[in-house]
Amino acid sequence: MAPSVDKMLTGLIAATFTPFTREGEINLVEIGPYIDYLTEKQGVRNIFVNGTTGESMSLSVTERKILAEEWCQKAKGKMDQVIVHVGCMSLKDAQELTRHAAQIRADAIAVIAPSFFKPSNADVLKSFLKEVASVAPSLPFYYYHLPAITGVNVPAKDVLDGIEKLIPSFRGVKFSGSDLMDFGRCVSDSPPHWSVLYGVDEQLLAALAMGGHGAVGSTYNYVGCHVNKLISAFENGDLVQARTIQFKIQELLSYAMKLGFDLGVNKQLMSELSGLCLGPPRLPVMPCPPDHAQSIAWKYHSIFPEC
Template sequence: MAPQRKLRGLVAATITPMTQDGEINLSVIGQYVDYLIKEQGVKSVFVNGTTGEGLSLSIQERKQLAEEWVDKGKDKLDNVIVHVGALSLPESKELAKHAAEIGADGIAVIAPCFFKQVNKDALISFLREVAFQAPGIPFYYYHIPQLTGIKICAEELLDGIKDQIPTFHGIKFSDRDLLDFGRCVKKNDKGQFMLLYGVDEQLLSALTLGATGAVGSTYNYLGKANNSMLEAFASGDLSLAKKYQFHTQEFLSFVTAQGFSVAHTKAVMTLISGIPMGPPRLPLSSVSEEFIAKVKAKWESMKHCPCS
């Protein structure tokens, strides 16, 4: 296995740009990469996940997006992690093999979310089958039980998983259950796993427990403020770190009150970055002009953080 950069700090869960006709728009990925690095200070990405509408895309579309992110991120991004989870085991294995072949820095897999009566052993068997298709790169479990309906605790999965999946490197923990997350941290006493928290508005709480990084959609446009929070926390200035967390929470609370889905995320990113993200794919619907106007006014009123 080639040396890998540790997956720490902020990881942007990337949006899939689409044309008005609903086709994936690869032409803006290069601009997207440069924006994340220069404007947000984010140098790692998580492609084809929930924010990227991964399960609404065809296998071929997912491959094309992975290829474009790896190509445009070469020598610029620290990590391109490709989500390869699917309802079908053969499709997930195909995507994992493809990700390894194109030079992705790691793969991640969500629990299959149609047949939900899955126990720990069956889930690990599924994950192992996928991971074995990419034996030379890190493997991450994507834990998001509110969407999958799979209620197996992440802490329970950590027991013996490295013996079953030698390439296992950690968890993208997208759940508000800080008890489960804390138990994961306790089991990570030797620092053998990357514990990446995925609920952006609670990141500071997860950092105090021992999160090693974070994966989230809002780091696409709030990366700069969150990086400042990480710096304040690392320097021991908890008071300043809280100011940054409260600042991002204020914006997210406002947006969430209007309704917050992948469609809203695409609209917010388009507004803030200037990069056209296009509409979501059906059955998701585009947001209203009223939503965009309200968010624009809120953003203009607080885009310069008074935290420091």
């Protein structure tokens, strides 16, 4: 997995959960089986680690380094690309994680906007991203756009304007917002070597119609095999089949949201469906109520009786 600015990132990327022990410590033992599950059962060959789904902001810098190295080592020869999220509230911490990602030969890095002291506009945010990227200038770089969580309501298009002059290694955006106009403008103005990836799983088909190159999401850990069929149907011009699969995913997530579909529930659902022991989330995220994940898993099997 040597760094390369030439590998186009497309298709499905699973945003991985961080395995914990029952005592709340990182659990590296599960990472190898996790990767095998994604590749063999879900047909997913790209991962986005230490992101929101991976509880990155609840992890120490040391823990994030240990996890990133384990993901990269275990994915070698099995995954196409491992993207390591290195965003932090501290510029120095983000730079430290970026240097480490280059050392462990991650395929790319991604950075979310800092959300405590928030950048006031696109230029400030680009300056922050430039400083992070500068310590590993050959490592492909992605901006992680998640305004609902960060509270940084700067259009992604404004961030992307002129960014490659500041960050020559810039290769795209993980767009986890619901503003499809902003998303479309990112797609329409992106050069051909960029990847514009969508991160709202229940609206993927709309993003594909807008020209999105792929998708990053937590549900692709366990519905990846079905979403691969959705993408294939779309690419083959079978919109009826693509819509059918998208509507099923919406039915599942709508059911889950009525039960309170937060990260703790999502993580436990992954454990239920995959058989992996991912452990509880870390506070302040609360563990899943015992019956919620089982109820959503039952709904999953009723909608998707087989992969």
